[in-house]
Amino acid sequence: MKKRILAILTCMAILFSLSTGCSSNQAASEDAAASQPAASDTQSKAETPKFDFSSVPVQKQDPNFKNGAVLYSDLSKVLGSISVPNKEVKIGFIMKSLENEYWSMMANGIREEIDRMKAAGCNVTVDIRSGQTDQDQEGQLSIMRDMINKKYDCIIAFPISDANLVPGIEDAQKAGIPIVTGSVAYDDEPHVPYYIGLSSYESGRQVAEAFSKKIGAEGGEVSIIMGIPNNPSARDRTAGFKAWIDENPECKLKIVDTQNADWDRMKAKDIADIQIKKYPNLKAIFCNNDVMALGAVESVKAADKLGKIYVAGTDGTNEAIKSIKEGELTLTAGQFSYYLGKMALDIAFRAMDGIALPERVWGSIGIIDSSNANQNMGEVINWKDLDYQVQK
Amino acid sequence: MNNKLKSLKNFERELSIAAGIVLMTIIFSLINPIFISWSNIKDIIDQATIYGLMGLGMSFAIISGGIDLSAGSILALVAVILAKMLAAGVSPIIAILVAIAFSAVLGLINGVIVTKMRIQPFIATMATMSLFRGIAYLITGGFPITSMPSAYRKLVYGSIALDMRSSVLILFAFAVITHIILKYTKTGNYIYAVGGNEDAANLSGVKCVLNRNIAYIICAIGSALAGIVLLAKLGTAEPTAGNGYELQAIAAVAIGGASMAGGRGTIIGTFLGAIMLTGLKVGLIVIGVDPFWQYIATGLVIVIAVYVEIVQSNIKNSQSGKKGLFRTGKS
Numbered sequence: 001m002k003k004r005i006l007a008i009l010t011c012m013a014i015l016f017s018l019s020t021g022c023s024s025n026q027a028a029s030e031d032a033a034a035s036q037p038a039a040s041d042t043q044s045k046a047e048t049p050k051f052d053f054s055s056v057p058v059q060k061q062d063p064n065f066k067n068g069a070v071l072y073s074d075l076s077k078v079l080g081s082i083s084v085p086n087k088e089v090k091i092g093f094i095m096k097s098l099e100n101e102y103w104s105m106m107a108n109g110i111r112e113e114i115d116r117m118k119a120a121g122c123n124v125t126v127d128i129r130s131g132q133t134d135q136d137q138e139g140q141l142s143i144m145r146d147m148i149n150k151k152y153d154c155i156i157a158f159p160i161s162d163a164n165l166v167p168g169i170e171d172a173q174k175a176g177i178p179i180v181t182g183s184v185a186y187d188d189e190p191h192v193p194y195y196i197g198l199s200s201y202e203s204g205r206q207v208a209e210a211f212s213k214k215i216g217a218e219g220g221e222v223s224i225i226m227g228i229p230n231n232p233s234a235r236d237r238t239a240g241f242k243a244w245i246d247e248n249p250e251c252k253l254k255i256v257d258t259q260n261a262d263w264d265r266m267k268a269k270d271i272a273d274i275q276i277k278k279y280p281n282l283k284a285i286f287c288n289n290d291v292m293a294l295g296a297v298e299s300v301k302a303a304d305k306l307g308k309i310y311v312a313g314t315d316g317t318n319e320a321i322k323s324i325k326e327g328e329l330t331l332t333a334g335q336f337s338y339y340l341g342k343m344a345l346d347i348a349f350r351a352m353d354g355i356a357l358p359e360r361v362w363g364s365i366g367i368i369d370s371s372n373a374n375q376n377m378g379e380v381i382n383w384k385d386l387d388y389q390v391q392k
Numbered sequence: 393m394n395n396k397l398k399s400l401k402n403f404e405r406e407l408s409i410a411a412g413i414v415l416m417t418i419i420f421s422l423i424n425p426i427f428i429s430w431s432n433i434k435d436i437i438d439q440a441t442i443y444g445l446m447g448l449g450m451s452f453a454i455i456s457g458g459i460d461l462s463a464g465s466i467l468a469l470v471a472v473i474l475a476k477m478l479a480a481g482v483s484p485i486i487a488i489l490v491a492i493a494f495s496a497v498l499g500l501i502n503g504v505i506v507t508k509m510r511i512q513p514f515i516a517t518m519a520t521m522s523l524f525r526g527i528a529y530l531i532t533g534g535f536p537i538t539s540m541p542s543a544y545r546k547l548v549y550g551s552i553a554l555d556m557r558s559s560v561l562i563l564f565a566f567a568v569i570t571h572i573i574l575k576y577t578k579t580g581n582y583i584y585a586v587g588g589n590e591d592a593a594n595l596s597g598v599k600c601v602l603n604r605n606i607a608y609i610i611c612a613i614g615s616a617l618a619g620i621v622l623l624a625k626l627g628t629a630e631p632t633a634g635n636g637y638e639l640q641a642i643a644a645v646a647i648g649g650a651s652m653a654g655g656r657g658t659i660i661g662t663f664l665g666a667i668m669l670t671g672l673k674v675g676l677i678v679i680g681v682d683p684f685w686q687y688i689a690t691g692l693v694i695v696i697a698v699y700v701e702i703v704q705s706n707i708k709n710s711q712s713g714k715k716g717l718f719r720t721g722k723s
Contacts, residue, residue, distance in 0.1 A: 098534070099529060099534045100534055101534065101535060104534065226683075257677075257680070258683065259677055259683055260683035260686075262636070264632075264633075264635065264636075265626055265628065265630065265633070266442065266622055266625065266626060266633070269625065269626060270435075270439045270674075271677060273435050273438075273439070274432075274435065274674055274677045274678060275677075277426065277429075277431055277432060277435065278424075278426055278677075278678055291536075291630070291632075294626075294628065295626060298625070298626055298627065318535075319535075319536055319538055319628070322538070
């Protein structure tokens with residue numbers, strides 16, 4: 001008897017929830033229907049005449065981007081202020097992992113933007129999430145699925161691998177949620193038209209050029225300490241560095257040795273010890289990241305060649321900038337992740353507006369050395385604060 | 393059999409590694425004479441210090457029939473805690489002693505999980521590998537701890553005679569102490585016994601649990617010493633330090649002739665194994681081998697070195713016609 005009552009109650013509960021589910025769905029679709037014409041209205045009024053990207057120069061030096069990419073700094077001049085819908089907007093921001101400085105800096109940048117949006121009177125929430133580690137591919141995908149289920153208005157994602165978020169991206173596109181991908185570009189199946197990233201290739205080129213300026217016209221021997229080539233940034237940083245040197249023979253730089261130090265500080269020091277000994281005329285060492293560069297600096301210090309052998313890293317971590325200020329590390333190819341997250345947010349708002357941007361956008365990178373290490377990093381890349389206008 | 397010959401026979405393994413090192417030195421030096429220069433030899437010893445210290449400790453875990461995959465994480469955790477103490481102004485000597493004591497606790501945790509909870513060493517230390525590194529991340533928040541006091545760096549990694557670093561003294565001192573423990577003390581004998589055949593050792597009244605715990609503690613102290621040297625060498629402690637170094641340490645022990653099944657291995661063998669591995673790594677860079685080929689060369693050398701050892705011990709066993717109780721391994 002008890003069981004029967006229980007069964008009836010359960011049935012009723014299910015029916016009840018179904019009916020409410022239906023009605024809320026209906027309400028939602030009505031909402032959508034109501035907002036649709038409004039959105040297309042604003043588009044036809046504002047967007048088409050306003051943005052002409054033909055003046056934005058296309059960068060083609062990175063062989064990974066066949067159709068080239070535009071620089072965010074050029075693009076932002078055309079775009080102007082961000083128009084924020086006058087309703088609740090939920091943006092999901094998925095990172096790789098928060099266990100290293102690159103991503104925690106990015107999160108800090110976004111948090112600052114959240115405060116600025118609040119101050120501008122926008123009703124925007126940004127949900128910053130990440131995988132447990134930078135290997136947690138499945139975890140990152142479940143975070144994305146969760147955001148799709150919760151019907152976020154836009155999702156910004158920095159995928160751990162080329163492939164791990166593909167199912168999530170497909171689901172989001174089916175659900176009509178605009179996606180901005182960071183660092184990984186999707187050209188076809190799925191095709192994601194909004195991308196923000198950095199050119200590792202260009203970073204390598206910039207370091208080579210900076211070395212050439214420091215060393216001067218007589219040129220000399222340089223060496224490379226790379227990370228494990230298990231991710232494109234190691235390959236591209238090294239390739240860009242080599243390419244610049246090949247293209248500029250008048251600078252007389254010669255790469256005498258390339259070694260792998262597994263992104264490990266001590267292994268980089270050990271390798272630098274050998275390179276310094278084997279090549280007594282070594283002028284400069286380029287490391288694929290700052291951690292290894294700081295290891296190489298220890299080696300240069302031990303050999304008493306500080307100032308005679310230049311050492312460059314890549315990233316622009318706080319530790320590296322501190323070392324530059326102390327006159328030890330020569331320079332680093334800054335990646336400015338604090339600002340990269342902000343740039344991604346800017347693009348996300350344009351994506352929600354349905355504006356067709358140039359598909360591949362590069363964030364600002366630049367060399368940090370003793371001449372600008374004391375500046376605010378925003379000044380180094382000429383950062384212009386995002387400007388929010390709430391739609392009326 | 394006369395005594396001299398007998399004592400030489402006991403060093404067969406060590407002699408063959410030494411021969412391998414000599415051969416390697418000749419080949420590398422012929423290709424690039426820099427290899428034989430004092431500054432290069434000094435660098436090899438310096439670079440072998442970290443893996444050597446870890447390997448010497450690892451010998452105990454392996455001879456006792458276990459393994460310690462958490463060695464790299466212990467290195468990182470000890471380096472991080474030591475760096476915190478130094479940054480807070482604790483005097484270097486006291487900070488070092490506290491760090492070593494702390495590592496003994498970490499080793500005991502490994503030992504207790506293996507002996508009391510009866511979890512296999514591979515799994516137990518794989519778990520603590522994650523656990524200890526997690527603590528290192530928690531303590532630092534993922535950021536490196538920088539600017540170590542120069543007094544500490546000079547103490548552990550300062551220049552001594554012949555342009556050598558003082559860390560070399562730590563390596564040699566630890567080698568001598570561990571050699572004495574393993575060869576000339578009851579504890580050493582018991583560790584061989586436990587690793588060779590735990591049941592037999594138990595029946596003969598050896599305190600297996602105690603001795604296996606001691607082995608893990610000494611192993612952890614080796615990793616801690618490596619962490620202490622690393623911190624002085626780089627002046628920075630990071631939670632990611634030492635990632636994967638345990639495999640280098642295990643390779644040094646294997647080249648040194650220890651059996652992964654336990655019960656066999658020597659300190660001199662491991663020491664030479666570490667020198668050989670580092671010499672190989674440095675040599676490949678000095679003669680300009682492409683980084684990808686270095687991986688392949690290292691793998692081949694480990695296989696060859698261990699295979700030579702197996703052939704040797706097979707010959708030895710067939711000559712003597714019987715296997716010793718405590719010194720058998722899988723062969």
